[in-house]
Amino acid sequence: MSAFSAIGEEREIDRNEYTPEIEPQPTWCPGCGDFGVLKALKGALPEVGRTPEETLLVTGIGCSGKLNSYLDSYGFHTIHGRSLPVARAAKLANPGVEVVAAGGDGDGYGIGGNHFMHTARENHDMTYIVFNNEIFGLTKGQTSPTSPKGHKSKTQPHGSAKTPIRPLSLSLTSGASFVARTAAVNPNQAQRILKEAMEHDGFAHIDFLTQCPTWNKDAKQYVPYTDINESEDYDFDPTNRADAQELMRETEDKLYEGEVLTGVYYREDDRPSYQQEKQEIGEMPEEPLAERYFDGDYEWERSYDNFIDKHK
Amino acid sequence: MSADELIWRIAGGSGDGIASTSQNFAKALMRSGLHVFTHRHYPSRIRGGHTYVEVRASADPVKSRGDGYNFLLALGDSFARNPQDEAYYGNEEAKPLAENLDELREGGVIVYDSGLLDPSEVPNFEERVEENDWHVYDIDLRSLAREQGREVMRNTAGVGVTCAITGIPLEAIEELMRDAMPEKILEPNLEIMQTGYDLVHEEYDVDAPDVSVPSGDHDEEQVLMSGSDAIAYGAIDEGCRFIAGYPMTPWTEVFTIMSQNLPELGGISEQVEDEIAAAALAIGASHMGVKAMSGSSGGGFALMGEPLGLAEMTETPLVLIEAMRAGPSTGMPTKPEQADLEHVLYTSQGDSQRVVLAPGTVAEAYEASRRAFQLAYEYQIPTMIVYDQKLSGELTNVPASHFDREPNGDIGMTLTEDELAEQPHTADGKFHRFQHEGENGVSPRSVPGQKAGRYLATGNEHNPAGHISEDPDNRVAQMDRRQRKLDAIREDLDGDGLLVEHGPEDAEYGILTFGSQQGTVEEAVDRLNENGTSVKALTVAELAPYPVDAVRSFLDSVDEALVVEMNASAQFRGLTQKELGTHGEMLSSLLKYNGNPFEPAEIVEGFTTKLVDGGELPGNETKFVPAAGD
Ligand SMILES: Cc1ncc(C[n+]2csc(CCOP(=O)(O)OP(=O)(O)O)c2C)c(N)n1
Numbered sequence: 001m002s003a004f005s006a007i008g009e010e011r012e013i014d015r016n017e018y019t020p021e022i023e024p025q026p027t028w029c030p031g032c033g034d035f036g037v038l039k040a041l042k043g044a045l046p047e048v049g050r051t052p053e054e055t056l057l058v059t060g061i062g063c064s065g066k067l068n069s070y071l072d073s074y075g076f077h078t079i080h081g082r083s084l085p086v087a088r089a090a091k092l093a094n095p096g097v098e099v100v101a102a103g104g105d106g107d108g109y110g111i112g113g114n115h116f117m118h119t120a121r122e123n124h125d126m127t128y129i130v131f132n133n134e135i136f137g138l139t140k141g142q143t144s145p146t147s148p149k150g151h152k153s154k155t156q157p158h159g160s161a162k163t164p165i166r167p168l169s170l171s172l173t174s175g176a177s178f179v180a181r182t183a184a185v186n187p188n189q190a191q192r193i194l195k196e197a198m199e200h201d202g203f204a205h206i207d208f209l210t211q212c213p214t215w216n217k218d219a220k221q222y223v224p225y226t227d228i229n230e231s232e233d234y235d236f237d238p239t240n241r242a243d244a245q246e247l248m249r250e251t252e253d254k255l256y257e258g259e260v261l262t263g264v265y266y267r268e269d270d271r272p273s274y275q276q277e278k279q280e281i282g283e284m285p286e287e288p289l290a291e292r293y294f295d296g297d298y299e300w301e302r303s304y305d306n307f308i309d310k311h312k
Numbered sequence: 313m314s315a316d317e318l319i320w321r322i323a324g325g326s327g328d329g330i331a332s333t334s335q336n337f338a339k340a341l342m343r344s345g346l347h348v349f350t351h352r353h354y355p356s357r358i359r360g361g362h363t364y365v366e367v368r369a370s371a372d373p374v375k376s377r378g379d380g381y382n383f384l385l386a387l388g389d390s391f392a393r394n395p396q397d398e399a400y401y402g403n404e405e406a407k408p409l410a411e412n413l414d415e416l417r418e419g420g421v422i423v424y425d426s427g428l429l430d431p432s433e434v435p436n437f438e439e440r441v442e443e444n445d446w447h448v449y450d451i452d453l454r455s456l457a458r459e460q461g462r463e464v465m466r467n468t469a470g471v472g473v474t475c476a477i478t479g480i481p482l483e484a485i486e487e488l489m490r491d492a493m494p495e496k497i498l499e500p501n502l503e504i505m506q507t508g509y510d511l512v513h514e515e516y517d518v519d520a521p522d523v524s525v526p527s528g529d530h531d532e533e534q535v536l537m538s539g540s541d542a543i544a545y546g547a548i549d550e551g552c553r554f555i556a557g558y559p560m561t562p563w564t565e566v567f568t569i570m571s572q573n574l575p576e577l578g579g580i581s582e583q584v585e586d587e588i589a590a591a592a593l594a595i596g597a598s599h600m601g602v603k604a605m606s607g608s609s610g611g612g613f614a615l616m617g618e619p620l621g622l623a624e625m626t627e628t629p630l631v632l633i634e635a636m637r638a639g640p641s642t643g644m645p646t647k648p649e650q651a652d653l654e655h656v657l658y659t660s661q662g663d664s665q666r667v668v669l670a671p672g673t674v675a676e677a678y679e680a681s682r683r684a685f686q687l688a689y690e691y692q693i694p695t696m697i698v699y700d701q702k703l704s705g706e707l708t709n710v711p712a713s714h715f716d717r718e719p720n721g722d723i724g725m726t727l728t729e730d731e732l733a734e735q736p737h738t739a740d741g742k743f744h745r746f747q748h749e750g751e752n753g754v755s756p757r758s759v760p761g762q763k764a765g766r767y768l769a770t771g772n773e774h775n776p777a778g779h780i781s782e783d784p785d786n787r788v789a790q791m792d793r794r795q796r797k798l799d800a801i802r803e804d805l806d807g808d809g810l811l812v813e814h815g816p817e818d819a820e821y822g823i824l825t826f827g828s829q830q831g832t833v834e835e836a837v838d839r840l841n842e843n844g845t846s847v848k849a850l851t852v853a854e855l856a857p858y859p860v861d862a863v864r865s866f867l868d869s870v871d872e873a874l875v876v877e878m879n880a881s882a883q884f885r886g887l888t889q890k891e892l893g894t895h896g897e898m899l900s901s902l903l904k905y906n907g908n909p910f911e912p913a914e915i916v917e918g919f920t921t922k923l924v925d926g927g928e929l930p931g932n933e934t935k936f937v938p939a940a941g942d
């Protein structure tokens with residue numbers, strides 16, 4: 001019998017199972033977009049058939065990083081910008097566990113930018129949600145890597161001279177095999193995209209637009225949103241890389257001006273995940289590594305039998 | 313020239329095969345029954361630049377590089393590209409001969425490759441040879457190798473010449489070459505070695521060798537290992553099957569050995585984007601219930617300060633390796649120093665709960681590695697091994713049986729699903745992962761994927777179920793529990809062989825040291841006692857939690873003590889004084905931080921200076937700092 005009987009358990013899952021009964025006092029402000037992410041996640045997990053005990057939610061630091069305080073699964077609230085490396089190894093150690101990583105735009109595109117690029121490149125099989133509110137929330141409203149040029153804050157009193165980061169293009173160029181954008185004000189789309197992302201076999205990046213009414217009142221400018229997968233104006237094929245790139249460029253130019261395009265921009269279905277690649281070249285066991293430590297019959301190999309001869 | 317030891321130095325250019333040649337030579341001597349110890353000196357360059365390796369061999373156990381050496385094989389730097397006098401790296405071509413003469417003992421042997429080296433470029437060469445009674449063999453090794461088609465085999469020719477001069481039979485080396493080399497290059501190598509050997513016999517009178525090799529016998533089979541080998545094998549035997557890292561000298565050695573072997577053992581190795589990621593990956597794997605490690609050297613370890621704190625707060629078992637090199641900053645990448653001690657002890661924010669072990673020998677490195685995993689997983693605490701470039705790269709013989717141990721895949725205080733069901737849970741089924749109870753401070757854990765084990769791990773302060781909490785009572789209870797682990801570990805480690813005493817028990821004076829200086833200090837202690845000074849040494853391999861009682865009783869048993877360490881600010885002495893809170897007035901320091909480890913003679917000198925009030929150290933290599941009070 002597996003030491004991890006929560007993995008692969010088939011049963012009807014109620015979305016309320018993810019809500020802690022003894023709910024910690026929410027620290028998010030009223031009207032915060034983060035509530036939308038939580039709601040969509042609670043909707044998508046049962047749809048994917050993942051129970052709280054076979055799910056690991058790894059977060060960073062920030063308002064967004066508190067996500068796993070309100071979602072009752074296994075959770076790891078790490079440190080600012082470091083959710084991805086922790087999540088990557090967790091997945092390699094026990095691929096049966098559903099691994100979702102989440103954090104803010106400061107967390108993911110700023111301090112954790114290097115990890116973002118490399119996790120996308122390696123195409124680890126996991127879902128990564130970036131709460132994009134174009135601001136540092138928890139530290140009280142400083143300019144973030146996605147804040148528009150000219151954005152004024154206490155730390156950039158003359159307005160930022162920096163061009164905002166282009167999360168979708170960055171993700172695609174870095175090698176993510178699933179790139180989408182959704183918004184907290186579109187709960188149905190958000191849930192659908194989260195489900196697709198979790199079912200995707202590879203690194204699925206979702207730039208999740210979340211309003212921060214406390215520090216970034218301008219975020220309201222995003223309404224209305226157009227869903228590129230559903231709108232007739234966009235006869236869009238998300239498996240076409242060139243089209244995806246073109247549309248990303250367009251939306252990232254216009255993000256601060258009006259129409260916001262959301263939906264699945266890119267999906268590469270036939271690319272093996274990192275873990276599959278690693279198994280292919282013989283650098284990762286077929287059986288989950290974590291299982292071995294609970295298997296009383298496992299015979300641990302010794303250095304003496306394997307390597308001592310070359311030192312004699 | 314005494315016949316009781318050979319110290320053979322092979323010098324040349326980095327990339328000229330000095331390391332592999334010396335390794336074979338050392339192994340051959342070990343197989344012939346001798347005790348061996350190597351010392352590696354190399355520049356931070358890929359090809360070219362003066363490098364040497366010393367192989368010390370003796371019938372008696374050897375614990376250090378020894379003092380000076382008695383046989384130089386100078387090969388010439390085939391990669392030297394910039395021979396102008398004013399060039400950045402100096403006159404490369406002549407260095408293998410010119411740079412090495414200061415430490416060559418009287419009556420020693422010089423073999424130099426006259427195909428590449430010109431002694432007229434070495435200042436006062438003839439006079440020095442005369443003065444020191446050196447025996448010089450100028451042999452055109454380059455042509456010799458070239459005649460057989462391969463100039464790079466100058467090394468092998470040199471080994472043949474060495475064997476002829478010292479009387480070492482060629483068979484021992486041949487056998488090793490047969491094991492290590494593919495057929496195609498084996499034959500020419502064997503031929504070249506033979507030619508070098510014969511040439512000496514034809515042209516010189518070697519019936520009475522200038523430097524002879526002692527003969528010895530081992531009572532049991534030996535293996536030739538480095539500290540890095542030992543750490544890697546200790547980790548493997550303790551069930552570590554996940555490593556994440558980023559290359560940095562000298563940590564790269566452990567990382568490489570692990571990466572080369574883990575896939576065959578069904579493990580996983582990840583080379584990642586930086587050291588923050590590396591430590592974070594190890595935490596991620598360990599969180600899932602896998603034995604994992606990471607590590608780095610000074611600068612890379614600085615980046616790990618942040619994830620290290622996360623492991624402390626989330627009580628994720630973690631083993632980190634810190635292979636010290638000379639700093640600050642990039643410092644001297646290939647030179648040893650023991651100056652990261654405070655970095656390892658104190659890096660990361662907050663009140664820290666961590667274990668730091670500092671093995672002193674290759675054999676101990678294996679033990680420390682195993683112990684580090686046991687402590688990390690049993691107590692859910694980050695455990696670090698701090699050592700240095702010297703211990704990481706030096707090779708020495710250890711009885712093979714030392715490594716013939718049972719493996720251990722036990723994951724420590726991690727519950728099974730059956731056990732989890734019996735544990736306290738909150739009303740909604742959340743497992744009390746961080747219970748306040750637990751006499752030794754340990755609160756057993758679950759891992760994701762297990763039934764009834766759901767909890768939140770967070771780097772914020774948290775309540776028993778893992779929820780973020782700033783409740784003052786909970787904070788104190790959690791902090792106290794985490795601190796309690798240290799007392800339990802201190803007790804657990806007591807009598808674990810982490811304190812090594814050497815010398816007469818009732819000695820008048822003491823030497824206190826840690827890490828890789830152990831062997832050198834012990835040799836110095838033996839010599840001091842032979843010369844009539846009554847002194848004993850204590851090497852401390854457990855730096856955190858610090859073995860206060862044991863060190864105190866050692867110091868109480870002597871009149872005065874000298875603390876020997878390789879850094880400029882006396883960090884180990886500072887730690888000892890801080891932990892003991894007393895004894896400062898009896899601790900003086902002998903320091904060295906020029907990039908080269910101590911030689912026993914320097915410690916003997918330093919000790920003598922300490923005793924002879926107001927004396928001066930002869931060179932500027934080492935520094936004496938008198939006692940400072942408490
Ligand atoms: C290493 C480090 N630097 C800085 C901080 C302080 N800090 C906490 S949250 C945060 C910004 C969060 O912004 P973002 O990631 O956009 O998330 P949000 O709060 O907007 O959800 C910062 C700078 C920290 N915790 N750690």
Ligand code: SF4
Nearest residue numbers: 028029032063137212
């Ligand atoms: S500060 Fe902004 S992001 Fe943070 S909780 Fe409040 S509204 Fe949400």
